[in-house]
Amino acid sequence: DVKVTQSSRYLVKRTGEKVFLECVQDMDHENMFWYRQDPGLGLRLIYFSYDVKMKEKGDIPEGYSVSREKKERFSLILESASTNQTSMYLCASRPPGFSGNTIYFGEGSWLTVV
């Protein structure tokens, strides 16, 4: 069974803390993505990576950074968490190219910043 695993399902952090959200996939996929989801706004792309050590900004990268040191792991970093980053975060992965490969999502990480 293919799997995208997000390390924490629920987190509560304080304003100003550094927060790490980890995502691991076991499918040897090159492409990985981080989204956040907020009521009424749908899923918005924060960052994506198409290979190890490669990253591209999505639509809302401000306040976030990412790390891709190994192919299977894509980390989202909130350098100094703020209350407006309270959200659900979703990780996804897929193989490269245009062959219509399926995209796999993790179960989501609910982050509350107080």
Place this chain on the structure above:
Amino acid sequence: DAKTTQPPSMDCAEGRAANLPCNHSTISGNEYVYWYRQIHSQGPQYIIHGLKNNETNEMASLIITEDRKSSTLILPHATLRDTAVYYCIVYNQGGKLIFGQGTELSVKP
């Protein structure tokens, strides 16, 4: 970037077909259309995808217009468990997965 637009909400009677439209008028020739759904804010669940031809699997059918500017997801016999938010996605050349706002489908008894 190819973007998608979907109606914000739809209702469907249980046992009837649910037809969910998606507009992707700027889609490029080699971009696929994917459909996912999300229940209770869990991770999105894959439903179906296609390029040009109509596709069918055990969950749904996907109808793509000849000009590829729009598509329709069909759930042939909707059940209460199909109540969810449905997302139409186009995978674009830059590597991004661009989501639409999604359609909240309510299946009613």
